[in-house]
Amino acid sequence: MSFTGYFFNIDNWSVPGFLAVMVLFVSYLIFFDTRKLQKLAFGLSLILIYLALGSPLAKLTSFGLHSIVMLQHIILLMITPILLLKALPNSLLQSSWLVSVLNKVKNTYLLLWLLGAVAMWGGHFFSAALLSAKTGTAICGINATAGSWVTAMPSGLSFALLVIAGLLFYLPVFNPLDSGRLAPLKRVVYLFTACVSCSTLGLYVVFSANSAAAVEAIPIFNTLRNPLPMSLRNDQELAGMLMWVPGCILYVMESVNILLKWYDGETAEESTVAAVKISKD
Amino acid sequence: MSLFIDIPEDDDQLPALNTGRGKLIWISSVDHKQLGIMYLWLALFFFLIGGIEAMIIRAQLASADNDLISPELYNQIFTMHGTTMIFLALMPALIGLATYLLPLMIGANEMAFPRLNAFSFWMTCMGGFLMYFSFFSGGAPDAGWFNYAPLSENNYSSTAGVDYYLVGLILTGMGSIGAGLNFVTTVLTLRSPQMKLNMLPLFAWMIFINGFLLLAAFPLLNAGLFMMLIDRQFDAHFFIPSTGGSAILWQHFFWAFGHPEVYILALPAFGIISEVIPVFSRKPIFGYKFIAASTVAIALLAFGVWIHHMFAAGMSNTVNGFFAASSMLIGIPTGIKVINWIGTMYKGSIRMTVSMMFTMAFLIDFTIGGLSGASFAIVPIDWQLTDTYYVVAHIHYVFLGGTAFGIFAGIFYWFPKISGRHLSEKLGKWHLWLFVLGFNMTFLLQHVLGILGMPRRVYTYPVDLSYWEVLNLISSLGAIFMFAGIAAFLWNIYVTLKKPRQADDNPWEAWTLEWATTSPPQLQNFTSLPPVHSRRPLWDLKHPDNPDKKLN
Numbered sequence: 001m002s003f004t005g006y007f008f009n010i011d012n013w014s015v016p017g018f019l020a021v022m023v024l025f026v027s028y029l030i031f032f033d034t035r036k037l038q039k040l041a042f043g044l045s046l047i048l049i050y051l052a053l054g055s056p057l058a059k060l061t062s063f064g065l066h067s068i069v070m071l072q073h074i075i076l077l078m079i080t081p082i083l084l085l086k087a088l089p090n091s092l093l094q095s096s097w098l099v100s101v102l103n104k105v106k107n108t109y110l111l112l113w114l115l116g117a118v119a120m121w122g123g124h125f126f127s128a129a130l131l132s133a134k135t136g137t138a139i140c141g142i143n144a145t146a147g148s149w150v151t152a153m154p155s156g157l158s159f160a161l162l163v164i165a166g167l168l169f170y171l172p173v174f175n176p177l178d179s180g181r182l183a184p185l186k187r188v189v190y191l192f193t194a195c196v197s198c199s200t201l202g203l204y205v206v207f208s209a210n211s212a213a214a215v216e217a218i219p220i221f222n223t224l225r226n227p228l229p230m231s232l233r234n235d236q237e238l239a240g241m242l243m244w245v246p247g248c249i250l251y252v253m254e255s256v257n258i259l260l261k262w263y264d265g266e267t268a269e270e271s272t273v274a275a276v277k278i279s280k281d
Numbered sequence: 282m283s284l285f286i287d288i289p290e291d292d293d294q295l296p297a298l299n300t301g302r303g304k305l306i307w308i309s310s311v312d313h314k315q316l317g318i319m320y321l322w323l324a325l326f327f328f329l330i331g332g333i334e335a336m337i338i339r340a341q342l343a344s345a346d347n348d349l350i351s352p353e354l355y356n357q358i359f360t361m362h363g364t365t366m367i368f369l370a371l372m373p374a375l376i377g378l379a380t381y382l383l384p385l386m387i388g389a390n391e392m393a394f395p396r397l398n399a400f401s402f403w404m405t406c407m408g409g410f411l412m413y414f415s416f417f418s419g420g421a422p423d424a425g426w427f428n429y430a431p432l433s434e435n436n437y438s439s440t441a442g443v444d445y446y447l448v449g450l451i452l453t454g455m456g457s458i459g460a461g462l463n464f465v466t467t468v469l470t471l472r473s474p475q476m477k478l479n480m481l482p483l484f485a486w487m488i489f490i491n492g493f494l495l496l497a498a499f500p501l502l503n504a505g506l507f508m509m510l511i512d513r514q515f516d517a518h519f520f521i522p523s524t525g526g527s528a529i530l531w532q533h534f535f536w537a538f539g540h541p542e543v544y545i546l547a548l549p550a551f552g553i554i555s556e557v558i559p560v561f562s563r564k565p566i567f568g569y570k571f572i573a574a575s576t577v578a579i580a581l582l583a584f585g586v587w588i589h590h591m592f593a594a595g596m597s598n599t600v601n602g603f604f605a606a607s608s609m610l611i612g613i614p615t616g617i618k619v620i621n622w623i624g625t626m627y628k629g630s631i632r633m634t635v636s637m638m639f640t641m642a643f644l645i646d647f648t649i650g651g652l653s654g655a656s657f658a659i660v661p662i663d664w665q666l667t668d669t670y671y672v673v674a675h676i677h678y679v680f681l682g683g684t685a686f687g688i689f690a691g692i693f694y695w696f697p698k699i700s701g702r703h704l705s706e707k708l709g710k711w712h713l714w715l716f717v718l719g720f721n722m723t724f725l726l727q728h729v730l731g732i733l734g735m736p737r738r739v740y741t742y743p744v745d746l747s748y749w750e751v752l753n754l755i756s757s758l759g760a761i762f763m764f765a766g767i768a769a770f771l772w773n774i775y776v777t778l779k780k781p782r783q784a785d786d787n788p789w790e791a792w793t794l795e796w797a798t799t800s801p802p803q804l805q806n807f808t809s810l811p812p813v814h815s816r817r818p819l820w821d822l823k824h825p826d827n828p829d830k831k832l833n
């Protein structure tokens with residue numbers, strides 16, 4: 001099976017998934033009054049989720065491709081939550097309960113940061129185990145048997161958890177309410193430390209790929225990798241690199257974006273702090 | 282003086298040259314200005330030593346089949362040249378300028394940790410001299426400035442040279458970490474109360490970011506150095522493959538430090554350029570926020586590209602491919618800076634001082650270095666050109682055509698502030714033209730030599746390789762021009778320092794706070810500060826009818 005043949009095979013595109021995406025998007029348009037950019041963000045997030053879960057790309061995981069799992073994680077945990085937060089309709093922000101929650105959430109930023117890190121690392125090792133149970137191959141140094149407890153977890157649930165963790169993680173940075181965000185430089189530090197965490201994970205995955213090299217000697221594991229004929233080692237390196245380099249660049253771009261606004265002196269809150277300081281002296 | 286805000290000053294006077302007596306005060310002083318000047322003298326001293334080593338290298342390579350010095354000595358000389366120039370000349374020069382200027386630019390009277398500041402200087406100083414003692418104890422380090430294992434391990438380098446390299450760099454590394462901590466803390470805690478972080482002068486902002494880079498990068502180097510020291514002294518096996526270690530691991534340690542180090546040496550120079558260009562173009566800096574934000578981007582990305590130094594070490598194509606991409610990406614923020622600098626000069630009324638001319642030389646030569654660097658990001662080109670003179674040309678365009686030109690620009694710009702005297706513009710122009718022409722003569726052709734296949738660090742070459750001898754000869758002649766340029770610089774410093782102090786407080790009509798005090802500043806930098814409401818407080822003071830946009 002060639003890659004193009006596989007990619008253009010209609011059986012590999014999930015029809016119910018496509019319908020669900022369409023229904024969601026149309027109802028978003030009908031029920032919420034939003035700005036153009038918000039519509040774009042929501043549409044983009046749906047496309048990304050569909051690519052991650054319903055497209056031939058997603059189905060590659062059944063060939064035991066670890067890098068594809070990593071790609072799913074990056075999309076669900078690191079990219080779509082930002083888009084979803086941007087797309088959150090203003091009308092939902094009228095509810096005073098939600099507003100008070102969103103306003104308070106930044107006080108627990110350490111916890112939320114930790115949650116993001118746990119989702120990233122935990123999600124990674126969990127899905128590596130799941131993949132290993134499915135394919136019988138050691139993935140990223142993890143060996144799980146077909147009957148392992150990890151298989152008991154419905155895959156939809158784990159994906160949903162990733163998106164939720166991503167939303168919570170990003171709240172102190174991309175909170176739809178300005179007042180609910182951390183101060184700009186704190187946001188940069190928040191993202192940068194997350195970048196260190198994801199780089200460390202990526203680095204670990206890449207450099208532990210040597211352990212996969214031994215398995216490579218057994219040809220059958222390479223045939224699993226149809227229609228993307230990648231060796232286990234390449235696959236694992238690709239997985240780690242995806243997390244390491246594009247993952248980190250994503251955070252860097254977000255940080256630069258925050259800084260560019262901050263230099264213009266947009267926050268009123270900061271200048272009052274400075275004024276207080278002066279009057280004290 | 283209701284216009285000014287008083288600055289609180291410590292009741293206890295810290296030790297300093299002006300207040301203490303006796304020669305020992307040179308050692309016990311913690312005044313940031315004096316330490317800054319001492320850093321600069323140290324840098325100049327080692328710059329001369331490293332320069333003499335460079336002259337020896339060029340003399341050896343000037344003709345084919347030359348045996349002016351022995352191959353063993355040649356290895357020691359090029360190793361010490363690289364190590365000296367990077368760790369003992371460029372680093373102290375930049376840290377020295379920062380130590381002198383950072384408190385002045387943010388309206389502070391001292392660094393946050395004055396004693397740590399002195400500790401940093403003396404660590405750097407002692408590390409440097411210790412390294413040079415190796416010449417008297419059986420031979421200097423000779424495994425190249427990046428000291429690759431297993432060549433640097435006992436079985437291949439049995440003299441004490443490498444041990445001196447390790448201990449010397451551990452000491453200077455500690456000094457650099459202390460300096461980084463001091464910069465970050467000073468900016469965070471001692472700014473004029475009105476100066477918000479987004480109002481820092483660009484030089485101060487770059488030093489602030491550089492502080493984080495120093496704090497993150499040097500521990501990596503020091504960890505590696507300690508591990509190798511343990512290997513050599515206590516027979517451990519961290520980097521010895523034959524007994525279970527990993528030689529590649531040394532490369533990871535070294536380059537995970539080494540690439541950020543490139544930016545540690547580049548960012549302060551960028552900062553100098555960003556101060557000099559607007560002052561001598563009579564315009565505010567164009568795109569402050571892009572220059573500042575791209576600095577942060579560079580600092581963050583700097584730790585994610587080091588594998589491009591190891592493309593030839595046998596990493597897989599997957600790994601190489603991603604690092605090729607990230608290495609090309611990191612060129613973008615630097616390109617943004619260059620565009621903004623040119624944008625600042627555009628339609629400005631440019632004053633062609635020596636400082637400004639060095640800045641322009643920087644823009645041209647650093648850009649060449651950046652472009653040759655980007656060519657290395659393409660893995661097959663790297664495989665072809667790695668360990669050739671193309672790399673030598675590249676590193677010199679970045680560090681000499683970039684960092685060193687920036688330092689010269691900064692020295693000519695701030696000399697009146699630091700010493701109260703103007704360096705001679707006439708001698709300065711001799712210095713500039715001799716040095717810049719000589720520099721390009723020496724290193725531009727080395728790109729060609731590299732493409733022809735001349736390996737870096739090679740002791741000599743046979744006579745029958747076409748063009749090698751003539752290109753090497755031109756290269757060596759260029760070195761003589763550079764040497765003459767530096768002689769003009771030394772003479773300039775000498776005659777200037779003999780003149781009386783008569784520089785104005787603000788001779789260039791610059792708008793940042795260091796020009797609000799006397800030249801040179803008193804022990805206590807400021808007794809009072811002008812109000813700070815924008816990035817150019819002195820402009821606002823002079824033009825109350827046309828102030829900059831208020832930022833606080």
Ligand SMILES: [Cu+2]
Nearest residue numbers: 540543587590
């Ligand atoms: Cu590099």
